Amino acid sequence: MVLYFSAxxxxxxxxxxxxxxxxxxxxxxxxxxxxxxxxxxxxxKPFVICAPVYVCEMPRFLSKYLRxxxxxxxxxxxxxxxxxxxxGISGPLAKSMFxxxxxxxxxxxxxxxxxxxxxxxxxxxxxxxxxxxRIHEARRMLDPVADDIRxxxxxxxxxxxxxxxxxxxxxxxxxxxxxxxxxxxxxxxxCVGCGKCARLCPLNNITMxxxxxxxxxRCTHCMACIGNCPTRGIEYGTITLSKQPYRFGQYRRVAExxxx
Numbered sequence: 001m002v003l004y005f006s007a008x009x010x011x012x013x014x015x016x017x018x019x020x021x022x023x024x025x026x027x028x029x030x031x032x033x034x035x036x037x038x039x040x041x042x043x044x045k046p047f048v049i050c051a052p053v054y055v056c057e058m059p060r061f062l063s064k065y066l067r068x069x070x071x072x073x074x075x076x077x078x079x080x081x082x083x084x085x086x087x088g089i090s091g092p093l094a095k096s097m098f099x100x101x102x103x104x105x106x107x108x109x110x111x112x113x114x115x116x117x118x119x120x121x122x123x124x125x126x127x128x129x130x131x132x133x134r135i136h137e138a139r140r141m142l143d144p145v146a147d148d149i150r151x152x153x154x155x156x157x158x159x160x161x162x163x164x165x166x167x168x169x170x171x172x173x174x175x176x177x178x179x180x181x182x183x184x185x186x187x188x189x190x191c192v193g194c195g196k197c198a199r200l201c202p203l204n205n206i207t208m209x210x211x212x213x214x215x216x217x218r219c220t221h222c223m224a225c226i227g228n229c230p231t232r233g234i235e236y237g238t239i240t241l242s243k244q245p246y247r248f249g250q251y252r253r254v255a256e257x258x259x260x
Contacts, residue, residue, distance in 0.1 A: 001043035002026045004050035005033065005062050005202065007222035009248025010113040011082045013255060014138065015050040018080065021146035022048070033065050033202050041069065046076035046106065048149060049094075052222075053081050055175050056088025056168045059220050061202055067097055078149055079108035084115040084123065089168045092160050107155035109145045111138045116223045116246040119184075119236040125243055135254045182219035184237040185226070187212055191233030197225035 002019040006012035012028070019026035024045055049066070051058045079094045081087045087110045095105045114131040117123045126134070148155055182205060193211030201224060205216045213225070226234045227247045235241060
């Protein structure tokens with residue numbers, strides 16, 4: 001069984017393509033996370049968990065969910081991480097988490113995907129040409145990764161050095177607590193009150209009042225709200241006014257065109 005969380009579509013695409021190659025079920029964890037649903041997940045095939053990387057780790061809400069989730073059937077688990085270029089200590093943390101569950105961690109793969117973090121000037125958005133190249137690179141990885149999983153081989157990724165763990169372990173929770181405010185999100189006149197942003201927020205941090213979204217004080221900066229708004233009706237301070245939010249669906253044709 002392939003499990004995934006995806007905010008703007010990168011991880012969803014990889015998960016669905018891996019599942020298709022493995023002829024396996026594919027489950028979006030969003031509703032289960034939002035509802036705190038930990039009913040048992042059973043698979044006779046290895047579990048393949050696909051997750052984005054925020055601040056060098058899996059999203060903290062997703063890590064918490066997986067720690068509390070019960071898995072039955074196969075005791076083998078693979079991880080697939082998507083990021084803008086650096087997966088940090090996601091692999092070692094996933095390995096530790098699932099070994100504590102008594103499961104057999106069979107490694108992880110890292111897919112470098114287009115950046116979706118539009119609300120920071122520290123991470124410039126990619127040009128359409130750069131986005132296209134990243135999607136093409138990811139597509140070239142799909143077959144060999146799926147082949148290794150099908151054959152029961154261990155996935156191999158780069159070595160994570162000790163100093164990375166020492167820096168990231170204390171840094172991530174501090175950053176997530178103080179550097180991920182939601183207060184600068186707001187709607188413009190383009191907002192039609194469809195409520196899609198509220199339905200996609202993994203933390204249930206968005207409520208609809210008078211047909212307009214209102215952000216609470218919890219946010220994981222996943223970009224689901226701003227990236228998936230159908231009318232471009234959400235902005236973040238002044239940072240996003242001159243930027244185009246990213247979602248994978250805008251580049252679906254790139255994922256379907258022939259590779260060289």
